[in-house]
Each structure stands twice: as C-alpha cells, then as structure tokens.
Amino acid sequence: DTEVTQTPKHLVMGMTNKKSLKCEQHMGHRAMYWYKQKAKKPPELMFVYSYEKLSINESVPSRFSPECPNSSLLNLHLHALQPEDSALYLCASSQTRLRDSLWNEQFFGPGTRLTVL
Amino acid sequence: SQKIEQNSEALNIQEGKTATLTCNYTNYSPAYLQWYRQDPGRGPVFLLLIRENEKEKRKERLKVTFDTTLKQSLFHITASQPADSATYLCALDMGYGQNFVFGPGTRLSVLP
Numbered sequence: 001d002t003e004v005t006q007t008p009k010h011l012v013m014g015m016t017n018k019k020s021l022k023c024e025q026h027m028g029h030r031a032m033y034w035y036k037q038k039a040k041k042p043p044e045l046m047f048v049y050s051y052e053k054l055s056i057n058e059s060v061p062s063r064f065s066p067e068c069p070n071s072s073l074l075n076l077h078l079h080a081l082q083p084e085d086s087a088l089y090l091c092a093s094s095q096t097r098l099r100d101s102l103w104n105e106q107f108f109g110p111g112t113r114l115t116v117l
Numbered sequence: 118s119q120k121i122e123q124n125s126e127a128l129n130i131q132e133g134k135t136a137t138l139t140c141n142y143t144n145y146s147p148a149y150l151q152w153y154r155q156d157p158g159r160g161p162v163f164l165l166l167i168r169e170n171e172k173e174k175r176k177e178r179l180k181v182t183f184d185t186t187l188k189q190s191l192f193h194i195t196a197s198q199p200a201d202s203a204t205y206l207c208a209l210d211m212g213y214g215q216n217f218v219f220g221p222g223t224r225l226s227v228l229p
Contacts, residue, residue, distance in 0.1 A: 090161075
C-alpha cells in the first residue's frame with residue numbers, strides 16, 4: 001500500500017466551528033507532514049512529526065492544532081478559523097527525516113479542500 | 118532573506134523537444150533538492166531527489182543537476198509529451214529538524 005489517504009475531501013465550516021482533518025498511511029513511514037496550499041501557490045509547510053514527536057512547527061497560529069496518535073495517523077484540529085485559512089490542506093509522509101537518509105521523498109495525499117465562511 | 122526562484126511561471130514547448138526548468142535559491146544550505154510534479158487539484162508527486170554531494174541524477178526521460186556553488190538545479194525532460202504538462206516544483210530539504218521549502222513552481226505545457 002503506497003497511498004496516503006485524507007478525509008474529508010471537502011470541508012465547509014463556520015468561524016466558530018471545531019473540526020478535524022485526518023490523514024493515514026500504512027507504508028511504515030515515521031515522518032508525517034501537514035502543508036497548506038493556496039491557489040496558484042506552492043505548498044507551505046505547517047508541521048512535521050518525526051517518530052510521533054512534533055519536530056517542526058512553522059509559526060502556525062494556535063487555531064491549528066496537530067496530533068499524531070500513532071505512527072500511521074495524523075490529525076489536524078481546527079478551531080475558530082478565519083476565511084483566509086480557506087485552502088487545500090495536504091498531508092504527506094516520508095520514511096524518515098534523517099539528513100543522510102536515502103528515503104526522504106515525500107508521498108502526498110490528495111488533500112482536503114477547506115472553505116471557512 | 119531566503120528565496121527560491123523557478124525560471125518562469127509558465128513554459129510552453131513543442132512535443133518531442135527537451136524542457137529545461139531552473140531552480141535558483143539564495144541563503145539556503147539544502148541537504149537535498151527534490152523535484153515534484155503537481156497536477157491541478159491533486160497532491161504533488163515525487164520525481165527525483167539529488168543530494169548536496171551529487172552533480173547529476175537520471176530517471177528515464179528525466180535528468181536533474183545540482184550545483185551548490187551556483188545555488189542552482191536544472192531539471193530536464195527529454196522527448197517531452199503532452200502528458201508531461203503539469204506544474205513542476207523544486208523543493209529544498211535542509212534535513213532533520215530543519216525546514217522543507219517548495220519553490221513557486223513552473224507550469225509546463227507541452228503542445229502537440
């Protein structure tokens with residue numbers, strides 16, 4: 001299984017809602033990532049988990065809260081979002097995040113299209 | 118400030134020709150440079166990775182070069198086909214605990 005799955009595919013939420021995005025992989029990868037992508041822009045790294053520990057938080061507002069319950073799952077909890085947070089949220093995984101590793105290619109999921117009203 | 122540039126926002130070439138895409142960066146020291154392809158509405162797909170001590174990598178019709186002195190990578194698609202039309206993103210990986218940054222992308226169109 002070489003797939004990263006993300007649910008839901010689409011999400012519409014109000015500014016007072018609480019929702020969660022889910023990501024799953026069964027490739028045995030130990031690094032997982034959340035990215036945000038706006039239209040016609042490249043993906044922007046938000047968070048990196050390495051061996052289930054948060055290793056990078058790219059100054060993301062606290063209304064985004066990541067969670068890595070186990071090595072296969074990654075969640076992104078959303079609360080009190082703003083309309084400018086509307087974007088495609090991409091999850092990715094890679095075998096490791098080691099500097100000398102040969103296995104740093106990232107596998108991306110299809111994304112969750114989020115609209116904040 | 119840190120910056121990544123890709124040669125142009127859009128590139129049109131004729132089928133059968135070689136497409137050459139450029140990625141330039143300043144003020145980064147990447148351990149690796151990666152190239153991804155992204156189709157509209159989909160996640161990026163990994164193509165090639167080149168390490169800081171490698172000059173060139175090839176995979177089928179794809180070739181990437183990496184010059185850490187010039188701070189530049191070139192990505193070539195030979196014998197291009199309309200199916201190669203997509204956005205191509207370079208990405209700088211600074212390694213464990215460090216940043217991973219995508220360039221702005223080049224939208225390639227291969228015309229039949």
